[in-house]
Amino acid sequence: MKKIRLIVQREYLSRVKKKSFIIMTVLGPLLMAAIWIVPFFLATMSDEKKVIAVIDETGIFYSKFQSTDKVFFSYETELEKSKDDLTKGNISAILYVQKLTYTIPDQAVLLYSDKSPGIVTQSYISNAMQTILKNNLLVNAHNISKEDYDKINSTSIKLNTEDIRTGEKSYTEIKTGLGIFSGILIYFFIFMFGAQVMRGVIEEKTSRIVEVIISSVKPFQLMMGKIVGVALVGLTQFALWILLTFSIITALQMSMPEVFKNKQSEEIYNPGQKLPSADQLQLQTLQNQEIRELIDGLFSINYGVMIAQFIFYFLAGYLLYASLFASIGAAVDNEADTQQFMMPVTIPLLFAIIMSNFVINNPDGPVAFWLSIIPFTSPIIMMVRIPFGVPIEQIYLSMFLLIAGFVFTTWLAAKIYRTGILMYGKKVSYRELWKWLKY
Amino acid sequence: MYIFSAQNITKNYAAHTALKNVSIDVPEQSIFGLLGPNGAGKTSLIRIINQITAPDEGELFFAGEKLQPHHISLIGYLPEERGLYKKMKVGEQALYLAQLKGVSKSDALKKLKYWFEKFDILDWWNKKVEELSKGMQQKIQFIVTILHEPKLLIFDEPFSGFDPINVNLLKEEILNLKKNGATIIFSTHNMSSVEELCDNIALINKSYKILDGKVHEIKNTYKANIFEIGYHTQDIDFEKILPESFKLNSVVKQNGISKATIKIPLTASTNDLIQNVISKIELVSFNEILPTMNDIFIQKVNEQKHIA
Structure with missing residues (x-):
């Protein structure tokens, strides 16, 4: 045991002291932080x-539309003059509301523009108009008091924010992204550390x-020492990544609060609270709705559970494959010769990555189930499924089989390893490996 | 008392037999030469002694006890295929390898300082191994092999890669180790170093042990009654002055001295030879030509080839 500890220690220290490790450790969080921060910057980036x-x-x-720093509403009376302005480029669009009944059919409102107006602007205008109209209908036509109107509106707030369909839709995207992201990360980690x-x-x-x-330690001790040492390197890297990512994000939030203020003010997302009357509406709100959904989605994930699962599937998946990688290393004399043996190791991993697109569309289907149970694909596929929620007994089964698979591959690989490390200058074939297994 | 003994060792690999019924006994505080052509099974035997592999049949004893895993710390092994971690620093690496042999860190540090000072290589401590020449690396390896003060040392071709000065340094250290109580198993093709250093040898060929014993006894067994006579060169037909049963092998003339090698029959004595020639030539030297280990090696290996 003491010797394994020594080996683990050497394998670990010799790797974490390498320049490449330090570079990877710094670059990783910068990338991750960028993924987080870019949406916020996009949100504050102003168009003309x-x-x-x-x-x-x-x-x-x-005069009910609220002008913002991005959109300015000017109230005109002559359509032809405005059309002139539009062709000259003085204005970017004309909102023409024809006089009709209160019901205002769709055709009653026209938006003229030379370039097709952004979808955000469109939805902003139509939303604003709806609110204004509703307001108008309720307060003016039906003589509802201001208080009642607010009450009605506040009831609708809850309906809006807890709307299951919209809620689920935005989070599905987040979950898809997160599932695929962690699946790929596992794939990448297994390959990198393997x-x-x-x-x-x-x-x-x-x-x-x-x-x-x-001549000092058993081959198995050497192999396990190396595998465990590299696993610890992986965990260290992962822990540092998370730590650095969060500290970069926190540091940026502290130093540039104005960029991140959107996120804190969830009430902006709920149009109702800010909209006792229509002029309170902010363009910002709608323009950033998608980004905010993304951000809310990111915040809605239980990172504790995600990270715990990730660490398990990374570790167990890595352990399953690492001994196979070790036996490949033992069977060859140089890295160029590894190609022929890499295939059986690469294919299940690659298959899992390809299938993850399929699994994401049906995370509870039979394909998803089986691939997340079979040890060779489960580290990736299970990670893809986890954001969508997986029955606990399936997770346990998958974990159990993965550990069993790891024990099996290690046992198998150790046989190849102990023979292979003492073979020099011999090009080894699969038949040879088979013989080694039977020694 | 044998420090190490192997009885009837047989080791089979999938396709071939590496060792067949090989027994060796290594007396304590001696240097034991393990000889044999390439592929004879020497490395297999050494790996078995080091418990890297296990024999299929046979028994192994270390100082009278059955060979067990804990004996590893009493054995030092310098393999023929040897190397160090290239990216690791010399001192760090030596410390690591010593600790793997079960030496405590502080103890290893102390001993390493001693040896590094002795070999005058203290300034290598913080260098990476890849910065050192091959000979320098070999020195480090030698130190690492003997650092845990093993009772039994196994050197597989220890002199390969060393310059003559370092070969001498190494020989000296090997003899020192023996003097201090260690036993050395020495596997090599270098027959002159065998004659110089070894007390006993075992010759392995094609997985069989074909010869073993004390070096001087083996040489006596294989002597062929050949003598060399040196004399001032003169015009003489040496063959004519020798009796019938005596056989002249060769005459070499050099710098006014001729040297004739003569094989005399087992029934004759050296005196018979001298009596026959003394009146005809001016004698300068007379000595017996003993077979070198090299000759014996080649002879034995070839003999077996003919049998096979």
């Missing part, structure tokens, strides 16, 4: 100011130190 001419024959909307084990074994073989070492 748009001027929209409002020609309202009904008079309902007169290859590190393989290269470590090849290094020991080509430098010929292996025989010196196995």
Whole structure:
């Protein structure tokens, strides 16, 4: 045991002291933080100011639109003059509301523009008009008091925010993204750290130190020491990534609060609270709705559980494959020869990545179930499924089988490993490997 | 008392037999030469002694006890295929390898300082191994092999990669180790170093042990009654002055001295030879030509080839 500890220690320290490890550790969080921060920056990035001419024959909307730093509403009366302005480029759109009945059919409102107006602007205008109209109908036509109107509106707030369909839709996207992201991360980690084990074994073989070492320790101890050492490197890297990512995000939030203020003010997202009357409406709100949904989605994930599951599936998945990588390293003399043996290891992982697109569309289907149970694909597929919620007994079954699979591959790989590390200058075939298994 | 003994060791690999009924006994505080051509099974035997692999049949004893895993710390092994972690610093690496052999860190540090000072290589401590020459690396490896003061040392071709000065340094250290109580198993093709260093040898060929014993006894067994006579060069037909049963092998003339090698029959004595020639030539030297280990090695291996 003491010797394994020594080996683990060496494998660990020699790797975390490498420049490449330090670079990866710093770059990773920068990328992750960027993924988080970019939406906020996008939200604050201002387009050029748009001027929209409002020609309202009904008079309902007169001076009810709230101008913002991005959109300015000017109230005109002559359609032809405004059309002139539009062609000259003085204004970006004309909102023409024809005089009709209160019901206002769709055709009654026209938006003229030379370039097709952004969908955000469109939805802003229509939303604003709806609110204004509703307000108008209730307060003016039906003589509802201001208090009652507010009450009605506040009831609708809850309906809006807890609308199951919209809520689920936005989070599905988040979950899809997160599932695929963690699946790919697992894939990437297994390959990255598995290859590190393989290269470590090849290094020991080509430098010929292996025989010196196995006269002191058992080959199995050396192999496990290396695998565990690299696993700890992986965990360290992962922990540092999370730590650094959060500290970068926190540091940025502290230093530039104005960029992140959107996120804190969830009431902005609920139009009702800010909309006792229509002029309280902010363009910002609607323009950023999608981004805010993304952000809310990101906040809605239980990261504790996600990270715990991720660490388990990363570790167990890595352990399952690492011993196979180690045995490949032992079977060859240099890295160029690894190609022929890499295939059986690569294919299940690649298959899992390809299937994850399928699984994401039906995270509870039979394909998803089986692939998340079978040890060779389960680390990736289960990670893809977890954001959508997986029955606990399936997780336990998958975990149990993954551990069993790890024990099995390690047992198998150790046989190849202990023979392989002492074989020099011999090109090994699959038949040869089969023989080694039977020694 | 044998420090190590192997009885009837057989080791089979999938396709071939590496060792067949091989027994060796290594006396304590001696240097034991393990000889044999490439592929004879030497490395297999050494790996078995180091418990890297296990024999299929046979028994192994270390100082009278059955060989067990804990004996690993009493054995030092310098393999033929040897190397170090290239990216690791010398001192760090030596410390690591010593600790793997069960030496405590502080103890290892102390001993390493001693040896590094002795070999005058203290300034290598913080260098990476890849910055050192091959010979320098070998020195480090030698130190690491003997650092835990093993009772039994196994050197597989220890001199390969060393320059003559370092070979001498190494020989000296090996003899020192023996003097201090260690036993050394020494596997090599370098027959002159065998004659110089070894007390006993075992010759392995094609997985069989074909010869073993004390070096001087083996040499006596294989001597062929050949003598060399040196004399001032003169015009003489040496063959004519020798009796019938005596056989002249060769005459070499050099710098006014001729040297004739003569094989005399087992029934004759050296005196018979001298009496025959003393009146005809001016004698300068007379000595017996003993077979070198090299000759014996080649002879034995070839003999077996003919049998096979």
